[in-house]
Amino acid sequence: MALIKSISGIRGTIGGEVSNNLTPIDAVKFAAAYGMWLKNNSTKQNLTVIVGRDARISGKMVSSLVCNTLVGLGINVTDIGLSTTPTVELAVTLDAADGGIIITASHNPKQWNALKLLNNKGEFLNGEAGEAVLKIAEDDSYIFAEVDNLGTYNKKSNYMQKHIDEVLKLNLVDVEAIKKAKFKVVVDAVNSSGGIVIPALLEELGVECVKLYCEPNGHFPHNPEPLKEHLTDISELVVKEKADFGIVVDPDVDRLALVSEDGSMFGEEYTLVACADYVLSKTPGNTVSNLSSSRALRDVTEKHQGKYEASAVGEVNVVELMKASNAVIGGEGNGGIIYPESHYGRDSLVGVALFLSHLAHSKMSCKALRDSYPSYFMSKNKIELTPQINVDKILETIASNYKNEDVITIDGVKINFASEWIHLRKSNTEPIIRIYTESTSQETADALALRFIEEIKNCI
Incomplete structure (x- = not known):
């Protein structure tokens, strides 16, 4: 414990x-x-x-x-x-x-x-x-x-209703376009408060909602982190219900993951990418995400002639850099959307409304929209820590070993290679070292992670 x-x-x-x-x-x-x-x-x-x-x-x-x-x-x-x-x-x-x-x-x-x-x-x-x-x-x-x-x-x-009202007021939330599209969506809220507020928002947007694990009793039916391996039930139900896509939120509803109509993961990294693409198409500007987030946001931002910057991991760090760079949207690659027109905090309700607006305007399927973005693949791993492990020393050694590469040390160690990157950092919320990699295929992203896991073990 x-x-x-x-x-x-x-x-x-x-x-x-x-x-x-x-x-x-x-x-x-x-x-x-x-x-x-x-x-x-x-x-x-x-x-x-x-x-x-x-x-x-x-x-x-x-x-x-x-x-x-x-x-x-x-x-x-x-x-x-x-x-x-x-x-x-x-x-x-x-x-x-x-x-x-x-x-x-x-x-x-x-x-x-x-x-x-x-x-x-x-x-x-x-x-x-x-x-x-x-x-x-x-x-x-x-x-x-x-x-x-x-x-x-x-x-x-009555504050969850007030929250919904504030989302519906946002200029880029196109309520009429969403209603006209007649979407059908499956929602997995892991039996927490999202099971109340997300279906309520969808109802006001005219979206048919199929509820999965929306009873707010605190008994999580699966690991509540919205990762692919935890979301098999909603993937199957999206296909069975012939839904347009699936919505997954974590217990406190600040992370948003999406499931395409064929049951495949849209990818929580691409939640921010898609919402940013929509916002930037209407209000060009800059974006921010953290060092552990996909390069795809950078690519989409540059497509819209904006400037992308990366902060240290942590919502407060993203927000500070967003304010400094006057970013029009930002967030974290874990499905966290920060849209300053609403407020400076990760917000799944805002993310859902912006994504629905984007999908309605694009007239594409969820899978087709996902396939339209630059294709990167991530591997997210971790190593459990014991009191005997000197994490700072390990990270210093790794940084030194790769000093001839593009190394960033503002938050752990991130090493940028030509077509891939790895980010190693001590978690703020769990006793672990997080190991995030991104590459041009899942195999190479996994291989990069395994390579550095072995290097870390050799440093212990």
Whole structure:
């Protein structure tokens, strides 16, 4: 079991020993540290924090602990209950709140949960703010409110509908074109909150929706990370239902994967590519993704005479570079779409609406659209870490061994070869080294990964 503290929040497995897992005491401690950080950095007397959660079994328990801790600090809480990460991000801006906390472990299995922390813009904390929160938790420097100064607690339950309304207002979401196309779609929401909000969005867009694993009970029917090997059920159902395509979201609905009408993977890397192609065709500009994302976004951006840039992995890093480069769309190759016209956060609802608009305008099938893009193949692997493994030393050795190649070290080590690349980095959310490769065929991408796995093992 594990507890991982990082600038983006705290993530761990439920139960077990304090400080080694995400126990109630750890949840309270970290919520208190975040609340103190808010108070230390505001001149306002009355602060408000939005709190929402995905459908994980532990969600209600952790949310209750977090909400009451903030109230104990004298902070007002708006509990929006079962929700999504992008919904909480939007709620912070819609309500002009001072911050937000999302109770979700994203793609991790059901025994995990986490506190994701937002600033008053509804964006993830940057490195400096995250470090400050960690320092407060380490020092146990909390000052709780006296009885007459406790915060208030309010429940509101209509924010997923507000989120849908905001998506439908976007200029590039062509509601009439989507309705006219009469799409039929299968949705796999891994029995979390996406099972409510994605079908509701599709209904308003006039899309026929076949539900698969859309009961928000927190019992994930398969590994919740939307990778090919976990999505055999929806692939089969898309073909059986003669659907136009399939939609897959992770438990907190910030990652979007698509399945073509023949059951093949559109590829979560190509979710961003397709949405960017559509946005750039209407509003030319620049794009950003992280170092572990496909070169296909660069190719599509340059086709539209835009400039592509790559950031370190992590949503906050992508957002910072998007703002600096005035990007019109960006995101991460894990199916995360960030569209500034809506907000600076990965948002599957926005991704679904933009993709449907693109498909309606193109008058192509999902598979034909996928085949129209540059063909790259990725291999995503990992090596489990033990405390004895010196990851930094391993990455330094690899970088040194390939110093005559195009090596980028802003986030782990990325080595660009002529027709392929590899990115090695320590995960922010799990005790692993991630090994991502991309090449011109699946065989060569897999072979590149296996080659470097052996090189890493030789360094241990």
